[in-house]
Amino acid sequence: MADTYTVTEARAHLGEVVNKARHGGRVIEITQHGKPAAFVISPELLAYYQTLEDEYDIAEAHRIKADGEPSVPHAEVAARFGLKPDGRPA
Known part of the structure; x- marks a missing residue:
C-alpha cells in the first residue's frame, strides 16, 4: 500500500516524501481534493x-x-x- 499525503502535506514534508520513495522504496501517493493527483517513486x-x-x-x-x-x-x-x-x- 502506498503512503498518502495531501498536496499541502507533501509540500510541507517534501524531504521526507522523497526519502521514503528514494531510500525506503515506498510508493508515495499525493492527493488533491481527496483524489489521487501524483505518485512519487524511486528512480x-x-x-x-x-x-x-x-x-x-x-x-x-x-x-x-x-x-x-x-x-x-x-x-x-x-x-x-x-x-x-x-x-x-x-
Whole structure:
C-alpha cells in the first residue's frame, strides 16, 4: 500500500516524501481534493516500470508482425503528426 499525503502535506514534508520513495522504496501517493493527483517513486522503480513497458511493446510488435497485421512505418506516423522522422517536434 502506498503512503498518502495531501498536496499541502507533501509540500510541507517534501524531504521526507522523497526519502521514503528514494531510500525506503515506498510508493508515495499525493492527493488533491481527496483524489489521487501524483505518485512519487524511486528512480529504480521508474526504470523497472519503463523496462516492463518496453518489453510489452516489443512483444506486441512481434505479435502484430507474426500475425501479419498491417502496420505503418514510424516515419509515416511522424509525418502525419507533424513530427520530425525521429519523433521529435518539428
